[in-house]
Amino acid sequence: MPKDPSVAVIGAGTMGNGIAHSFAQYGFTVTLIDISQERLDKALQTIGANLDRQLAKGTLTDTAKTETLRRIRTSTSLATGVADAGLVVEAATEDVAIKLQIFAAIDKAAPADAILASNTSSIGISKIAAATARPGKVIGMHFMNPVPVMKLVEVINGYATEAAVTDTVVALSRRLEKVPCVVNDYPGFVANRILMPMINEAIISLHEGVAGIEAIDTVMKLGMAHPMGPLQLADFIGLDVCLSILRVLHDGFGQPKYAPCPLLVNMVIAGRLGIKSGEGFYDYSAGVKNAKPSARFT
Structure with a gap:
């Protein structure tokens, strides 16, 4: 995987737009994916408003705001959105059936070496990974809300998650100035x-x-x-x-x-x-x- 992989975020809700915001702010090219263009437009508005708050607090410059927004593109096509991603972060509804369906689709469309992460707050990573042909590259990346503010990322190893994948996700979390905590795959994890x-x-x-x-x-x-x-x-x-x-x-x-x-x-x-x-x-x-x-x- 390249040093700065292209990131795809699936789901433009509260968590998804926060994850996209954080990656883009720290220099990553991000594709935010949702089936609804209306939700994507609303997510971009939310990201802009949150960047304005950072600007008002003096933690962000005008140039950084402009560059952050420039790095985010949107797509209503999952297949197109993940086609060149090195990291895919799923942030859809906390529903097992929906997540399994999404991961099966990501697995078919994303590059073979892409890491597939879920922002799930409770659903088993091993179960999600079983919907793919690459369980070793599936991991949990559980951000806290509001994502741009909260420092914790709960990194969850599934039964088959490869050590190199865990190391990469830990390193990427630190690139976002987050504090990653590695945990194992049991219901609810730790948080x-x-x-x-x-x-x-x-x-x-x-x-x-x-x-x-x-x-x-x-x-x-x-x-x-x-x-x-x-x-x-x-x-x-x-x-x-x-x-x-x-x-x-x-x-x-x-x-x-x-x-x-x-x-x-x-x-x-x-x-x-x-x-x-x-x-x-x-x-x-x-x-x-x-x-x-x-x-x-x-």
């Missing part, structure tokens, strides 16, 4: 295996009337030095995503401690998904910074 049961327990505490939303979040912020309380964090992640990850953990380990709280299940069924829907545990109708606990919990 979500620890985080999601905590969030779930916070939801159970609310469900059982132990305390209200603000009290639960304040205890964790002031008592445990968390920058954000678990219920607010769940809203930020997306309650549907939290539920999906908990189900992966529950199915993978078969232990009742990972069973999602019924309140979480009901909220997702009702479409109360957090910031993305305008209401979760908090009401975001007045803006994210002015969010108040949802009236349904008071």
Whole structure:
């Protein structure tokens, strides 16, 4: 693989546009791929707005902003978008069937020596790799949200991932000024295996009337030095995503401690998904910074 591989990012949502932003900012040519041109256009607008924030803070120059945007091209064709990529990072919906379908397609279209990485937060890398004819070149590259700001990259080795592939992904993460942590392929890996049961327990505490939303979040912020309380964090992640990850953990380990709280299940069924829907545990109708606990919990 060349020193600076061309990077393809599949999925133009929050994580995908953040990953594309980060690679482009650090000098990589990026193709951002999505089936919707509207989503791609929105992603470019988001990247531009995030670069403007960096500009306002003095962490980026006008020239760097222009060069970053110049390095990003878009495509609605997966086959065309990955055709010359040295690294493909999939950042699609956290759904097993969708990811398997995408990786089977990437495997057919990407160069034979390309590394295929998934930004999955919980789905097994070995399972994803089995959808390809190159399991040794499949790896997890789990970025944290917001990608341009958060330093951690959880690098997940599948059962067959080659050591050279791991070394390359670690080196590329460092090129982005990230801190890579190499972990092995078990449900939820490290980050979500620890985080999601905590969030779930916070939801159970609310469900059982132990305390209200603000009290639960304040205890964790002031008592445990968390920058954000678990219920607010769940809203930020997306309650549907939290539920999906908990189900992966529950199915993978078969232990009742990972069973999602019924309140979480009901909220997702009702479409109360957090910031993305305008209401979760908090009401975001007045803006994210002015969010108040949802009236349904008071």
